[in-house]
Amino acid sequence: MNAVIKQHLIDPEICIRCNTCEEACPIDAVTHDDNNYVVNAEICNGCLHCVSPCPTGAIDNWRMVANVYSLDEQFAWQDLPEQAPIKIEAADALEDDVAALLSHAHQGLGGKPVAAASAATPEINLFNRARPAKASVRGNYRLTDADAEADIRHIILDFGEIPFPVLEGQSIGVIPPGIDAQGKPHAIRLYSIASPRDGEKPGANNLALTVKRVPGGICSDYLCDLPKGAQLDVTGPFGATFLMPNDPNAHILMICTGTGSAPFRGFTERRRRAMPDAPGHLHLYFGARRPEELPYFGPLQKIPASLLTQRLCFSRVPEQPRTYVQDRIREDGAQIARLLSDANTHVYICGLRGMETGVDEAFADACRHAGLDWQALKPELRGSGRYHVETY
Ligand SMILES: Cc1cc2nc3c(=O)[nH]c(=O)nc-3n(C[C@H](O)[C@H](O)[C@H](O)COP(=O)(O)OP(=O)(O)OC[C@H]3O[C@@H](n4cnc5c(N)ncnc54)[C@H](O)[C@@H]3O)c2cc1C
Ligand code: SF4
Ligand code: SF4
Numbered sequence: 001m002n003a004v005i006k007q008h009l010i011d012p013e014i015c016i017r018c019n020t021c022e023e024a025c026p027i028d029a030v031t032h033d034d035n036n037y038v039v040n041a042e043i044c045n046g047c048l049h050c051v052s053p054c055p056t057g058a059i060d061n062w063r064m065v066a067n068v069y070s071l072d073e074q075f076a077w078q079d080l081p082e083q084a085p086i087k088i089e090a091a092d093a094l095e096d097d098v099a100a101l102l103s104h105a106h107q108g109l110g111g112k113p114v115a116a117a118s119a120a121t122p123e124i125n126l127f128n129r130a131r132p133a134k135a136s137v138r139g140n141y142r143l144t145d146a147d148a149e150a151d152i153r154h155i156i157l158d159f160g161e162i163p164f165p166v167l168e169g170q171s172i173g174v175i176p177p178g179i180d181a182q183g184k185p186h187a188i189r190l191y192s193i194a195s196p197r198d199g200e201k202p203g204a205n206n207l208a209l210t211v212k213r214v215p216g217g218i219c220s221d222y223l224c225d226l227p228k229g230a231q232l233d234v235t236g237p238f239g240a241t242f243l244m245p246n247d248p249n250a251h252i253l254m255i256c257t258g259t260g261s262a263p264f265r266g267f268t269e270r271r272r273r274a275m276p277d278a279p280g281h282l283h284l285y286f287g288a289r290r291p292e293e294l295p296y297f298g299p300l301q302k303i304p305a306s307l308l309t310q311r312l313c314f315s316r317v318p319e320q321p322r323t324y325v326q327d328r329i330r331e332d333g334a335q336i337a338r339l340l341s342d343a344n345t346h347v348y349i350c351g352l353r354g355m356e357t358g359v360d361e362a363f364a365d366a367c368r369h370a371g372l373d374w375q376a377l378k379p380e381l382r383g384s385g386r387y388h389v390e391t392y
Helices: 020-024 071-076 088-105 218-224 258-274 325-331 333-340 355-369 374-383
Strands: 005-009 030-032 037-039 061-065 133-142 152-158 171-175 189-192 206-212 231-238 251-257 282-288 308-314 345-351 387-391
Touching (some): 005 037, 037 071, 171 218, 189 218, 189 258, 206 258, 251 258, 251 325, 251 333, 251 355, 258 282, 258 345, 308 325, 325 333, 333 355, 333 374, 345 355, 355 387, 374 387
Parallel strands (some): 251 282, 251 345, 345 387
Antiparallel strands (some): 005 061, 030 037, 133 152, 133 231, 152 206, 171 189, 171 231
């Protein structure tokens, strides 16, 4: 009998074909055809260099196998095969092995992400690079003041007759036109959906994005300059875990900076439309340099406190102390600890990579003062689909 080995595989249902893993792999173990990105078992040494750059988690899949899946088999897959039954000793090895790999890949986050139990089932990867959805720009408005450093825009994409079903918290892929320095088509970039599932206006087949122009950035520049009526190629939708709970009892604690506000605009609008009198409450901690640089500052002022508690934090207002989201979380420590220990609370963190650390420390402080152990609570929340981080 062949020895059982741990094979590294890519989930074709979640993969957005962005090419990041192929670029990240130092020994060229990742390859692709027109259908799928795949890992060559004869080359891959399990070094994990590809795992954290992968924006969707599609690459973080492992199976214990006696006969490895060939490249041709993987190229033909529409979905990832389940773990086939294997001998008990090997199954034990899988648990330990994969747990170790995952905890490394998620850098101590405490296990694989899980969607909220009450979240609706998302549609994923309906459109890809080979078969993109054509969307047209319905509007492109600057959200930040003209003199603000950041140019952040609200961009509305219309799908016309093309069904493009989304849920709050999902993202789409945008294919920027043109080729890179190596002569290859530009990689797909992801953008969070900033509108609720039924569109900018109820019943419209459109969605909104919140896009920040990155100096020298290929795709953000392209998007921010698109005029009304322009057409673009869209892939997705993507994302199966950072999803809004449908449970009206769910308290939703949302923490963001900059364009990380995009999914939370979708969450808030969904609650306002679908269940304005829900017993669950929304809490928003939102950081920016100044009010003029905070996307959706104006519209936020109109949202009733009965639906959403807002804690806006500014780090560059003249003659005012610099305040970051973690400072406000500490100030509200008692309330935060109550929320974190409530089984109805769901936590979402979205924004710049690195913001999680400060928030994590603030949660730990809030818990400590309330006699709770955040290090024990966090994996519990995460394991039950109530703790989600999306940073980029
Ligand atoms: C799940 C997810 C959700 C996201 N949601 C949003 C969102 O809602 N809104 C949003 O604005 N963004 C979002 N992003 C980020 C987005 O996908 C892009 O990464 C971002 O817009 C920058 O892409 P770009 O093509 O403009 O920049 P890129 O062209 O990728 O460049 C990025 C930076 O690298 C520099 N650079 C590029 N090439 C080189 C080179 N050869 N040498 C040196 N420097 C170089 C550029 O100057 C720039 O500073 C999300 C990302 C993820 C993973
Ligand atoms: S989504 Fe992940 S697995 Fe798919 S091509 Fe991009 S990096 Fe690779
Ligand atoms: S685990 Fe390492 S060798 Fe394997 S595909 Fe990823 S980067 Fe390449």
